[in-house]
Amino acid sequence: MAVETAAERDAMLADFGVDAIFDPATSSHKTVKGILDNIYEEVEAGGRVGIAMQQPRFFCKTADISGSVEGDALEIDSVPYTIKVIMSDGNGMTELVLELD
Amino acid sequence: MAHMRKQLRDAVITACTGLTTTGSKVFNHRVYPLGSNKLPGLCIYTQDESSAYQTISPPRSVHRILNVVVESYVKATSGYDDTIDQIALEVEEAIVADVTLGGLAKDTKILGFTSEVSGDGEQPACVGIMRIEVTYCAAENDPETSV
Numbered sequence: 001m002a003v004e005t006a007a008e009r010d011a012m013l014a015d016f017g018v019d020a021i022f023d024p025a026t027s028s029h030k031t032v033k034g035i036l037d038n039i040y041e042e043v044e045a046g047g048r049v050g051i052a053m054q055q056p057r058f059f060c061k062t063a064d065i066s067g068s069v070e071g072d073a074l075e076i077d078s079v080p081y082t083i084k085v086i087m088s089d090g091n092g093m094t095e096l097v098l099e100l101d
Numbered sequence: 102m103a104h105m106r107k108q109l110r111d112a113v114i115t116a117c118t119g120l121t122t123t124g125s126k127v128f129n130h131r132v133y134p135l136g137s138n139k140l141p142g143l144c145i146y147t148q149d150e151s152s153a154y155q156t157i158s159p160p161r162s163v164h165r166i167l168n169v170v171v172e173s174y175v176k177a178t179s180g181y182d183d184t185i186d187q188i189a190l191e192v193e194e195a196i197v198a199d200v201t202l203g204g205l206a207k208d209t210k211i212l213g214f215t216s217e218v219s220g221d222g223e224q225p226a227c228v229g230i231m232r233i234e235v236t237y238c239a240a241e242n243d244p245e246t247s248v
Contacts, residue, residue: 045174053226
């Protein structure tokens with residue numbers, strides 16, 4: 001059972017969410033609302049120093065992106081991304097790991 | 102003059118500066134993360150050194166082996182492994198063009214290479230780590246001058 005209700009999710013997304021254009025390869029695009037977490041920090045890739053870059057993640061309702069697969073497109077504020085990982089929490093919300101095109 | 106380690110490190114940096122892929126993005130003993138404007142880039146470090154005394158009477162001649170690390174950093178949506186190998190090609194050619202590093206070293210050898218990748222950021226990040234061994238000799242009372 002989810003901690004929050006569907007109404008609470010809607011309220012959270014209404015307050016903190018942004019519109020994104022979800023463009024799956026197999027159907028037409030649509031606008032979905034979600035929270036973009038795009039922190040800029042060091043990514044450790046094995047060298048003595050890291051690489052500083054954004055780490056874009058998008059949190060949205062699972063139902064809004066049903067049928068999505070890795071490789072689908074998502075555009076936020078005119079910035080194009082490719083969905084690389086889809087991580088459903090099993091309770092109605094999904095985190096998308098995004099790659100900057 | 103400076104310690105031979107610095108002179109050798111500077112020689113490696115000079116050899117690796119201006120290469121086709123990394124250009125002037127070459128960093129000496131960098132400790133801070135590399136931003137996108139510094140990629141593709143190289144970070145060069147002198148890591149450790151071993152010594153062996155070759156003569157008996159002071160001032161003794163010291164045979165030294167200095168390990169230098171050349172790390173290449175790349176960020177791209179695709180082809181990052183190819184870019185890392187291209188950078189390795191350019192670095193190897195630059196180093197082997199003069200294994201004495203301007204007359205400072207007895208020999209310079211490329212001992213090995215590893216690469217690692219991360220998908221945590223907005224694009225894949227790849228690092229190539231090249232291990233280079235520089236052999237030189239200096240008198241124990243004059244570590245600024247190779248002999």
